[in-house]
Amino acid sequence: MRQLMKRLAIFMQGRYGTDTLNNFLCVLFFVLWIVNIFVFNTTASLVIDLFQLALLALILFRSLSRNITKRSAENRKFLPIYNSVKSWFKLTWNKFRDRKDFRYLKCPICKAQLRVKNKKGMHTVRCPRCGSEFDKKI
Ligand SMILES: [Zn+2]
Structure with a gap:
């Protein structure tokens, strides 16, 4: 062998x-x-x-x-x-x-995938990659 x-x-x-x-x-x-x-x-x-x-x-x-x-x-x-x-x-x-606990969003500036908690209401999301902030209603 x-x-x-x-x-x-x-x-x-x-x-x-x-x-x-x-x-x-x-x-x-x-x-x-x-x-x-x-x-x-x-x-x-x-x-x-x-x-x-x-x-x-x-x-x-x-x-x-x-x-x-x-x-x-x-x-x-x-x-x-x-x-x-x-x-x-x-x-x-x-x-x-993660469909129950999280939502996946795309950053409008750098197109990075962001995972946010699935809580109803208006949220201000801050992208960790490019630092930009945007509002998102869930
Ligand atoms: Zn970004």
């Missing part, structure tokens, strides 16, 4: 390995696998199979690639998209979790 790990380490030397984009592609691969269980149309199922095969080839190509600069550049392009989608899901989840 140790010998095998050593050989793998030598094989992976100078190769790109994995990153956030590859992890995302792997998750997509498994999601498609599960989706395909419920697809009964033969043509649609075949299209998903082919797409999965292409995904697998892409994942392997990126992991084993020796062009590290280009692979990192791809990952850097992917990260802002991934992070904005991830933070949207996080905010939506937080809004749902």
Whole structure:
């Protein structure tokens, strides 16, 4: 086993390995696998199979690639998209979790998300990021 790990380490030397984009592609691969269980149309199922095969080839190509600069550049392009989608899901989840006790407001100046206590009436809200104040009726 140790010998095998050593050989793998030598094989992976100078190769790109994995990153956030590859992890995302792997998750997509498994999601498609599960989706395909419920697809009964033969043509649609075949299209998903082919797409999965292409995904697998892409994942392997990126992991084993020796062009590290280009692979990192791809990952850097992917990260802002991934992070904005991830933070949207996080905010939506937080809004749902705090729906009884808090309200989420957007600062009109810097667009920061603010969480305020869910108390009825007029409130003066002060944004902690930019320091501006605005009135909000809840
Ligand atoms: Zn602000």
